[in-house]
Amino acid sequence: MKATSATPSTSAPVAHNALPPPSATSNARSSRIAPHSHIKGLGLTSDGLAAPDGAGFIGQTNAREACGVVVDLVKSRKFSGRALLLVGAPGTGKTALALAVSHELGNKVPFCPMVGSEVYSTEVKKTEVLAESFRRAIGLRIKETKEVYEGEVTELTPAEAENPLSGYGKTVSHVIVGLKTVKGTKQLRLDPTIYEAILKEKIVVGDVIYVEANTGAVKRVGRSDAYASSYDLESETYVPLPKGDVHKRKELVQDVTLGDLDAANARPQGGQDIMSVMGSLVKSGRTEVTDKLRREVNKVVKGYVDQGVAEVVPGVVFIDEVHMLDIECFTYLNALLESPMAPTVILATNRGNALVRGTTDVVSPHGVPVDLLDRCLIVKTDGYNREQIGKVVQLRANVEGLKLGPGVLERIAEEGERGSMRYALQLLTPASILAGLSGRNQIEVEDIGEMNELFLDAKTSATNIGADGGFDGGKMW
Ligand SMILES: Nc1ncnc2c1ncn2[C@@H]1O[C@H](COP(=O)(O)OP(=O)(O)O)[C@@H](O)[C@H]1O
Numbered sequence: 001m002k003a004t005s006a007t008p009s010t011s012a013p014v015a016h017n018a019l020p021p022p023s024a025t026s027n028a029r030s031s032r033i034a035p036h037s038h039i040k041g042l043g044l045t046s047d048g049l050a051a052p053d054g055a056g057f058i059g060q061t062n063a064r065e066a067c068g069v070v071v072d073l074v075k076s077r078k079f080s081g082r083a084l085l086l087v088g089a090p091g092t093g094k095t096a097l098a099l100a101v102s103h104e105l106g107n108k109v110p111f112c113p114m115v116g117s118e119v120y121s122t123e124v125k126k127t128e129v130l131a132e133s134f135r136r137a138i139g140l141r142i143k144e145t146k147e148v149y150e151g152e153v154t155e156l157t158p159a160e161a162e163n164p165l166s167g168y169g170k171t172v173s174h175v176i177v178g179l180k181t182v183k184g185t186k187q188l189r190l191d192p193t194i195y196e197a198i199l200k201e202k203i204v205v206g207d208v209i210y211v212e213a214n215t216g217a218v219k220r221v222g223r224s225d226a227y228a229s230s231y232d233l234e235s236e237t238y239v240p241l242p243k244g245d246v247h248k249r250k251e252l253v254q255d256v257t258l259g260d261l262d263a264a265n266a267r268p269q270g271g272q273d274i275m276s277v278m279g280s281l282v283k284s285g286r287t288e289v290t291d292k293l294r295r296e297v298n299k300v301v302k303g304y305v306d307q308g309v310a311e312v313v314p315g316v317v318f319i320d321e322v323h324m325l326d327i328e329c330f331t332y333l334n335a336l337l338e339s340p341m342a343p344t345v346i347l348a349t350n351r352g353n354a355l356v357r358g359t360t361d362v363v364s365p366h367g368v369p370v371d372l373l374d375r376c377l378i379v380k381t382d383g384y385n386r387e388q389i390g391k392v393v394q395l396r397a398n399v400e401g402l403k404l405g406p407g408v409l410e411r412i413a414e415e416g417e418r419g420s421m422r423y424a425l426q427l428l429t430p431a432s433i434l435a436g437l438s439g440r441n442q443i444e445v446e447d448i449g450e451m452n453e454l455f456l457d458a459k460t461s462a463t464n465i466g467a468d469g470g471f472d473g474g475k476m477w
């Protein structure tokens with residue numbers, strides 16, 4: 001790698017391959033974001049006012065405008081050392097607001113959600129969990145010009161040879177890959193380890209790929225658009241046939257977080273492939289990232305930034321159920337807020353006055369100690385009416401590609417008004433399964449009716465059990 005060779009010779013644990021392989025960067029948390037995929041931003045006008053609905057957000061205008069002010073403060077660097085605290089009932093859009101703030105801060109800004117109770121683990125210190133989340137919320141955009149072979153795969157032939165070690169089996173001795181661009185074609189003879197990488201990336205003829213000349217790392221860019229099909233919805237990305245020569249210099253942009261860098265350097269540097277990463281995870285349990293290592297990573301990062309090859313992208317750390325943190329964590333949080341490279345911190349809770357965890361007698365608003373509250377801008381989220389719930393349900397149905405028959409929207413909105421926004425949204429998927437079972441591709445009112453026979457919303461469920469004395473009241477057994 002060109003960039004690293006210029007940094008002062010590899011000091012202690014941060015080895016020359018300080019960057020994690022792209023495949024190892026975390027996307028485990030993306031599943032928490034999926035239910036909010038219809039939210040594209042806060043939907044504010046240029047003068048900071050919220051339209052009744054915009055950018056996928058329905059209603060909640062006061063909170064959206066307040067969050068818009070926070071975005072402005074962050075952008076003008078006047079929000080350091082502070083935090084945004086969202087308070088409101090479950091399902092009123094607190095998580096959605098936090099995500100919208102991160103969208104407003106820029107494209108590809110890291111968003112690191114966590115839940116307060118995640119800090120309680122037997123393996124890792126509480127404060128360590130918080131520190132890690134903060135590191136995961138700081139992105140690094142690395143631009144490097146690398147020598148690559150890029151093109152559409154026209155041929156992929158592994159060549160086999162007798163295995164000299166076992167009399168019977170055969171091994172791959174090399175692999176022939178044909179690459180095509182607008183300008184020409186080239187045949188490459190590649191090492192068998194690269195063939196393994198090709199298999200893992202599930203590359204087939206017709207994909208556009210590039211192979212880094214120095215490291216042999218293979219990356220699949222997408223499918224060549226000559227193969228584009230006519231489906232309306234597809235997970236495949238189609239890319240045009242690359243221009244220029246197959247062998248060329250290409251500017252590659254990689255987005256990683258400081259957390260990724262810490263983790264990649266904490267575990268022994270095995271191969272670059274995912275299996276060795278998995279292997280080291282299984283062997284050593286959760287790897288410990290020390291403060292020393294973090295400082296080393298910071299030093300390398302600073303080197304990158306000074307040379308202009310990388311850019312720091314501060315993101316958002318979102319701590320849901322913040323009342324679950326204890327006094328030790330809150331104190332540490334204060335310290336983290338003060339640190340020079342802190343991301344934007346958004347906290348959320350649905351508690352009113354509560355005991356601060358880890359103390360015996362300190363009751364404070366939202367279960368958050370006053371010294372931290374002092375640093376917070378507090379924004380309240382309101383409940384929704386039937387019409388607003390209906391609009392959000394319609395948005396979700398569009399995103400999930402579900403068709404709603406006549407009267408269904410009204411019916412779900414009604415359920416949502418009795419239960420909550422989240423309950424209403426959660427009816428969609430099972431109802432679509434019921435519709436599928438009856439051989440329809442459209443959800444009808446009867447599906448919702450059947451859902452109500454099968455499942456209960458929380459309020460109904462609680463009253464049922466209250467009435468006959470509860471599960472341990474004797475009647476049930
Ligand atoms: N005003 C809104 N506009 C659009 N979608 C919303 C709105 N409020 C909530 N949602 C959606 O409703 C669901 C529940 O909201 P969520 O943000 O998880 O609530 P909370 O975090 O307050 O419990 C999510 O799928 C969210 O995207």
Ligand SMILES: [Mg+2]
Nearest residue numbers: 094095096320
């Ligand atoms: Mg939430």
